[in-house]
Structures are given as structure tokens and as C-alpha cells.
Amino acid sequence: MARKNTTARVVKSRSNTMWGGRYKLGPAEIMERINASIGFDRRLYAQDIAGSLAHADMLVAQGILTAKDGRAIRRGLLQVRAEIESGRFKFSTKLEDIHFNVEARLTELIGQAGGRLHTARSRNDQVALDVRLWVRDTIDRLEPMLADLQAALIDRAEEYAATIMPGFTHLQTAQPITFGHHLMAYVEMFGRDRSRLADCRVRLNESPLGAAALAGSPHPIDPRHTARALGFDRPMANSLDAVSDRDYVVEFIAAASLAAVHLSRLSEEIVIWCSAPFRFIALSDAFTTGSSIMPQKRNPDAAELTRGKTGRIVGAFVALCTMLKGLPLTYGKDMQEDKEPLFDAADSLELGIAAMAGMVRDLKANPARMRAVASADYSVATDLADWLVREVGLPFRQAHHVTGRLVGIAADKGVDLDKLSLAEMRAVESRIDRSVYRVLTVEASVKARKSLGGTAPANVARAVKEARRRFPGRTKGSRR
Numbered sequence: 001m002a003r004k005n006t007t008a009r010v011v012k013s014r015s016n017t018m019w020g021g022r023y024k025l026g027p028a029e030i031m032e033r034i035n036a037s038i039g040f041d042r043r044l045y046a047q048d049i050a051g052s053l054a055h056a057d058m059l060v061a062q063g064i065l066t067a068k069d070g071r072a073i074r075r076g077l078l079q080v081r082a083e084i085e086s087g088r089f090k091f092s093t094k095l096e097d098i099h100f101n102v103e104a105r106l107t108e109l110i111g112q113a114g115g116r117l118h119t120a121r122s123r124n125d126q127v128a129l130d131v132r133l134w135v136r137d138t139i140d141r142l143e144p145m146l147a148d149l150q151a152a153l154i155d156r157a158e159e160y161a162a163t164i165m166p167g168f169t170h171l172q173t174a175q176p177i178t179f180g181h182h183l184m185a186y187v188e189m190f191g192r193d194r195s196r197l198a199d200c201r202v203r204l205n206e207s208p209l210g211a212a213a214l215a216g217s218p219h220p221i222d223p224r225h226t227a228r229a230l231g232f233d234r235p236m237a238n239s240l241d242a243v244s245d246r247d248y249v250v251e252f253i254a255a256a257s258l259a260a261v262h263l264s265r266l267s268e269e270i271v272i273w274c275s276a277p278f279r280f281i282a283l284s285d286a287f288t289t290g291s292s293i294m295p296q297k298r299n300p301d302a303a304e305l306t307r308g309k310t311g312r313i314v315g316a317f318v319a320l321c322t323m324l325k326g327l328p329l330t331y332g333k334d335m336q337e338d339k340e341p342l343f344d345a346a347d348s349l350e351l352g353i354a355a356m357a358g359m360v361r362d363l364k365a366n367p368a369r370m371r372a373v374a375s376a377d378y379s380v381a382t383d384l385a386d387w388l389v390r391e392v393g394l395p396f397r398q399a400h401h402v403t404g405r406l407v408g409i410a411a412d413k414g415v416d417l418d419k420l421s422l423a424e425m426r427a428v429e430s431r432i433d434r435s436v437y438r439v440l441t442v443e444a445s446v447k448a449r450k451s452l453g454g455t456a457p458a459n460v461a462r463a464v465k466e467a468r469r470r471f472p473g474r475t476k477g478s479r480r
Contacts, residue, residue, distance in 0.1 A: 036093040037336050042084075043343060044098050047133035049081045051126065052102070054229040055209060056117055062220050064120065069113040076110040077102075098130070099123050120221045122213035124243040124331045129209045131338065133230065135252050138346045139201045145353045146194050146259070150187050150471045152360040157183040158464045162457040164442050165280065165370035166379060173377040176442040179365055181455040184463050186266050191471050193259040200255055204248035207232040211242035214330040244330040246320070249338050253317045256349045260310040263352045267307035270359060274300045280370050281363045287355075302355050309348040316341035374442050378407050378417055383439045383448065392431045402429045416440075 053074060060070035080102055083089040095101045100123075107114030160179040167177035207230060210216070210223030216239045223235035236242040273280035274288075287302040319341045323334050381403050388399035405428050410417050418440035425432045438444060449455045 032093065035096060035333075037097045037339065038091050038093055038095065038101055040340050040343060041098045041127075041130075041336075042091055042101070044127075044130040044134055044339075045081070045084050045102065047130040047137070048098050048102055048126070049077050050133065050230065051129045051209060051226075052077055052117060054226045055121055057229060058222055058225040059117075059119060061225060062222055064219055064221070065116055069116055072110040072113040073106070073117050076106045076114060079109055080105050097123070097127075099126050120212060120217040120219040121209070122211075122243075124213050125208045125211040127335075128211070128243050128245070129207065129230075131246075131342070132204055132206075132208065132248060135204060135248055135342070136201060139197045139252065142197060142346075142350065142353070143194060145350065145357070146190050146197075147471060149353055149357040149360070150190050150194075150467070152357045153183045153187045153190075154464055154467050154471070156360055156363070157181075157187070157460060160365055160367075161460040161464065163365060163367045163370060164374050164446055166374040166376075167455070173373065173379050175382055176374040176379050176445045177449075177455040178446055178457055178460055179367075179370060180457070180460040180464070183360075184460060184467065186262065187467050187471065189262040190259070193255065193262060194471070196255040196258065197252070200248060200251045203251065205231075205233045206236045207234070208236050208242035208245070210235055211239035214240055214243050240330050244327070244335075246324055246335060246338055249342055250317070250320050250324065253313065253320055253342065253345050256345050257310075257314045257317045260313040260349055260352060263349075263356050264307045264310040266356060267303040270303040270363070271300050271307070274298075274303075278369075278373075279366055280373075281365050283359060284362050284364075287359050287362050302359055306352040306355050309352050312348050313345045316345035371442065375416070378410065380417060380440050380442060380445050381407050383445045384417060384436065387436055387439045388429065388432075391433075391435070392429065394429075 056065065056070050056073040056077075059065040060067055065073075080089070083105070089101075089105065091101055092104075095104055103114060103117065106117065157180040160183065161181075163179040164176050165179045165182065166173045167175050167182070207223060207227035209226045209230075210221050227233070227235045236245075270281070270283070272278055274283060283298075283300055283302075285298075287300070288298045289301045320338060323337050327334055384406065385396065385399040385403040388394045388402055389396050392399075394402065406417060406420065406425060409424060409428070410420055413420075418437055422432070422434055425436065439448070446455050446457065450459060453459075
């Protein structure tokens with residue numbers, strides 16, 4: 001019996017009538033499967049129809065289409081959009097992509113006028129337009145979400161402006177800081193993420209429509225007309241660049257990757273802070289799950305999943321760069337592979353931002369535990385060294401050495417620095433006086449850190465006020 005060769009089987013009845021004039025036979029079944037993108041690019045329907053409406057208006061304004069055809073096309077496109085949004089539209093893999101699916105249905109609805117819509121346009125500049133519009137819409141959706149996350153952090157920073165916690169380097173207790181100050185660091189990070197996305201939006205806001213397949217159009221089109229109609233700053237200057245450029249996709253995912261890294265770092269801290277050895281914060285049932293075997297467990301799964309999705313977003317960045325790196329100008333079908341990683345990265349980032357905003361609002365700090373850990377491991381040693389510089393006049397390196405000897409004595413005795421007697425201190429440095437004890441508390445330590453950007457509670461309060469001005473958000477405490 002002959003072996004069935006499904007790879008090479010040709011399906012004559014499935015010829016794509018949208019481009020089948022050149023081809024006598026339909027595609028092999030496997031070709032249809034690898035070629036079709038409608039399974040994922042249907043998400044571009046709103047952008048595709050918006051672009052077609054603008055293109056049709058321009059064709060009428062330029063006298064390329066009649067006003068009658070223009071009205072029919074507009075009416076038909078609005079009906080197609082309504083069918084898609086109501087779930088009544090029948091997508092077909094035989095028609096490959098969102099562009100052919102929309103055009104085929106339009107032609108069914110209005111007849112030959114539907115076929116005239118594609119005058120002076122190619123799927124190359126059409127898809128370039130659709131993706132550009134989709135990325136722009138996504139940035140516009142992410143902007144208020146990031147602002148809301150910042151607002152949540154700012155509100156909690158204000159609440160915990162004077163709550164003392166340990167500051168870490170190498171995950172070892174370093175110096176006392178305030179929880180509010182720690183949270184405000186993430187406000188700055190997410191502010192940079194907003195700025196990067198805004199920059200990306202500025203650079204992508206040029207219209208590729210009018211480039212056609214790659215060389216432009218012989219028809220008397222007006223690309224400035226469609227650019228204005230779609231909210232772009234200008235048409236793109238070079239037709240080859242217009243259809244081949246995916247810089248804005250890579251730039252968007254690069255910005256998304258950094259935002260995801262910031263979400264991941266905060267997620268990691270939440271996981272650590274929730275753990276039994278730390279007990280710095282607690283999350284409610286809303287953002288934790290239990291164990292199927294250990295009834296006492298409360299797992300910070302929302303934080304772990306947010307942290308985990310970072311790999312998908314960074315992976316999308318690598319996938320896009322790898323896809324583009326070997327492509328000559330202009331369009332290659334490889335570019336179809338930009339959409340799935342783009343969509344997945346955007347979806348993952350949106351979910352992570354929303355989850356993090358929820359966790360920040362939900363978390364409850366444990367100030368007593370935070371202070372206890374901040375007070376341990378001689379975290380005020382630097383304050384003692386600074387006191388020796390200010391009050392005794394020692395060079396810092398000598399003050400560092402004296403402080404190290406005193407820490408060693410306290411460690412040998414198993415006591416904190418402020419429990420050493422004045423005589424024990426003077427045995428190491430005779431000029432130490434009793435006023436030194438005023439700097440050997442965690443409260444004094446954080447209060448003294450008044451320099452710009454420092455952790456002093458008064459600084460945090462000012463930083464909160466300034467951040468509400470710089471990064472307006474959407475919580476009750478925010479000021480617009």
C-alpha cells in the first residue's frame with residue numbers, strides 16, 4: 001500500500017480566490033496551515049477596519065473612487081466590524097489573514113465596490129499600518145495602568161513613610177531605611193517605564209500607508225490625508241522602510257521587558273517579605289493560594305506568576321530580534337512571526353501590572369518585625385563611623401577601623417553597639433563621649449538621612465508630594 005503523503009497533498013478546492021489568479025492549484029494542506037495567520041491576527045480587526053475606512057475616504061477625496069463606492073465601502077466596513085464585535089463573523093483559515101477575511105466579507109456585502117478598496121494599497125503597507133496602530137493603542141492602554149500602579153505605591157509609601165525596615169545589600173542587613181522610601185524606589189522605576197513607552201509612541205507615530213507593496217503607488221494618492229485621519233504625525237518618508245520597519249515592535253517589547261523586570265524584582269521582594277523567616281508583610285486570600293497537602297500554607301502565587309511571566313516577555317524580545325536580524329529589504333513572510341510574541345508580551349505585561357497594583361494595595365506591613373530585623377546585625381555601625389568623623393574629626397578610613405573594632409567587641413559579648421559601656425568605647429578611641437549614644441538607634445539613623453533622595457521620613461513625605469505631581473495616578477490619595 002502506498003504511504004499517504006499528507007505533506008504534499010494538494011487541495012484543489014481550497015484555492016484562495018483573493019490571490020489565486022496566478023495559481024491553478026490550491027495550496028498543499030501543510031502550506032495552508034503554516035501560511036494562515038487568522039488564528040492570531042484577528043486581534044487586529046479594529047485597526048484593520050480603521051485603516052480601510054481612512055484609505056477609502058482618501059481614495060474618494062482624490063477622485064480614485066466614486067463617492068457612491070466610498071459610501072458603500074464605509075457602510076460595509078461598519079457592518080463587518082459590528083459582526084466581529086458581536087461574535088457573528090465567520091473567520092476562515094482559507095483566507096489566511098484578517099485583511100483577506102475582512103475584504104472577502106465586505107465584497108459579499110456590497111459587491112464589486114469591495115474589490116476597489118484595495119486600490120493603491122498592498123497587504124504589506126496594510127499590515128504595517130495595523131500593527132503600528134495596535135502597538136500605539138496598547139501603549140495608550142498601558143500608560144494609565146502604570147500610572148495607577150505608581151499611585152498605589154505612592155499611597156502606601158505615604159502610609160509607611162516612617163516605618164523602619166532593614167535596607168539590604170547582597171541581601172544582608174546594611175543600614176536602616178523606611179518602608180515608604182523602599183516603595184518610592186519602584187515609583188521611580190515605573191516612571192522610567194512610562195517614559196520609555198511614551199518615547200516609543202513618538203517614534204512609531206508615522207503612517208506607512210501609501211507605500212503599497214514596497215515602491216509606492218502610481219495612483220494620485222495623498223498619504224498625508226490618511227496619516228491625519230488616523231492620528232499620525234506624518235507619513236513615513238521612505239516606502240521601503242515603511243513596509244519593512246518593525247523597530248517599533250522591538251522597541252515596545254524592549255520597554256515591556258524592562259517594565260516586566262521591575263515587576264519581577266518587586267514580586268521577588270514580596271515573596272521574600274511574605275516568607276516565615278522574614279514576616280515583613282502579609283497578603284490576604286485575594287492574592288494568595290493554599291496547598292493541596294499542607295493546610296497551613298499561604299503561597300504568594302500572584303507575585304510568583306508575575307515574576308514568572310517576565311521570561312515570556314524577555315523571550316518575545318529575543319524572538320523578534322532573531323526574526324529580523326537576517327531579513328533583507330523589504331518584506332518577508334518571516335514578519336508574520338512578529339504578532340504572536342507581540343500579543344503575548346503585551347497581554348503578560350498588562351496582567352502583571354494589574355496584579356501588582358492589586359498586591360500593593362492589599363499588602364499589610366508588620367512594622368514591629370521590620371524594626372526588629374533593622375536593629376539587628378549592627379546596622380547603625382555606619383552612623384557610629386559618621387559620628388566619629390563629625391564629632392571627633394577622624395578621617396573616615398580611621399573611623400571605619402575604630403567602628404570595626406567596636407563591632408567586634410560587641411559581637412564577642414553578644415550585645416548591640418548601644419549596650420557597650422562608655423569605658424569600653426573609650427578603650428578603643430579615647431575621645432568618644434556620651435553623646436555618641438544618640439546616633440546608635442535605628443530611629444536616629446533614618447532621621448539623619450536627610451540628603452536629597454535619602455530615607456528620612458520627612459524626605460519620604462516630600463517625595464510623595466512631588467511624585468504625585470510628577471506621576472499623577474488614579475487612587476484616592478492622588479492629586480491631579
